[in-house]
Amino acid sequence: MAKGNFPACLADVLVHEGGYTNNPKDPGNWTGGKVGSGTLKGTKKGIAAASYPALDIKNLSDAKIAELYEANYWRKIRGDDLPSGVDLSTMDYGVNSGPSRSAKELQRVVGVEADGRIGPVTILAVKAADPRVVIKGHCGRRMSFLRGLAIWNTFGRGWSTRVANVEAKALSWVSSKSQLEADAKAARDKAVAQGSGAAVGTGGGIGADQAPDLSWLPVWAIVAVVAAIVVPLVIRTIINAQRAQALASVAKEA
Template structure:
């Protein structure tokens, strides 16, 4: 079985994965992988009937769940060989969005060749790098990918909360209490600044001379301009507020 941080990493991943569900509207709950096809077996702790049609999903044991996560995620990312914290961020991203995508973004942060396979070059670069910088960069790239998805507006808040929690937990494995407190303050300051920027974008809380002049535009154009200016700032403010909360919690627990 695994060595290193597999057990604590798995425990953190499973915090974000639900218990047993069998929603017939979800294609992942059917053995055929399509809604209404095959047998409705459900999903448990992120393990779906679509991916494992021959398993009794509802009655999966803790050992079965651990074996699946170990073989499908931990081994491919070379979790036993990655530095502490980096192993968690890489595993959780892989569970959420695929091992290849997670590995590619890790390689981009490390500045090595991008092929989606964690090999000797990637491992050497990871071991030489500052794990705090790698974790933050990796989680930042993960957030950028998630925000690019068409279903971000539906699931974005939950996704960003998960990434914030994983980042904080991963950093707590390689950081002092003081470092985590500083990280929390930096994230909180960013959230405040971005929230203020959103207010400026709407013209609220500022003088008339500071607000953008859109008097000559039709209403639909004004709404579109404000949305383009404000929406990204609001999203960033929410993300950084979530990060600040998760990092502050991690600091208290350190």
């Protein structure tokens, strides 16, 4: 795609943002940035009360929303200077978790100082790298961050679906059909392997004969050990299944 990708990136971001939401469990919906802090004003198309406490969130116009995105996200990540695809992954992450955090993760992917400010050194490093590698690495680091949040259990499935779709869309701008098909297969194979690992962890399914002998442990300890083994595998299985589906979808359209 040609540069000047702001309209295309914004359109994709807004697909995931949806309309007006006012979930009291989401700290972004509160003007104080914490659940129960300030006033519950909600979020509209990604414009959250926590970031814009003075705005009438519910009644924001589309033109005002686009203006806010360009000024507070696109320009802060130097969107016009980033390669296609990388601009989308960086903007979407910035919308969810802040431009500085997104910039730092991008900088870590390309091996420059992670100061959260995208300048000439970062731009040069990103442009010198394979955009497919940058996009995958950036989205992978984003998922690691999201999984560590206390509200993962409430919002995790939606977040992982979104990241999978953003990664797939970003990759579709810089990849051939065959590359996308290979990406989808790799994600699907990971999901299958991780699903089998989860089955082994519970002592059932494929490879159950290789499950560890935990009979000497008290019941509470067995439950804790199994959960520690199985839950991360189940989460990774779901994440890679979502990635496989999203990548297969964009490959089909390529």
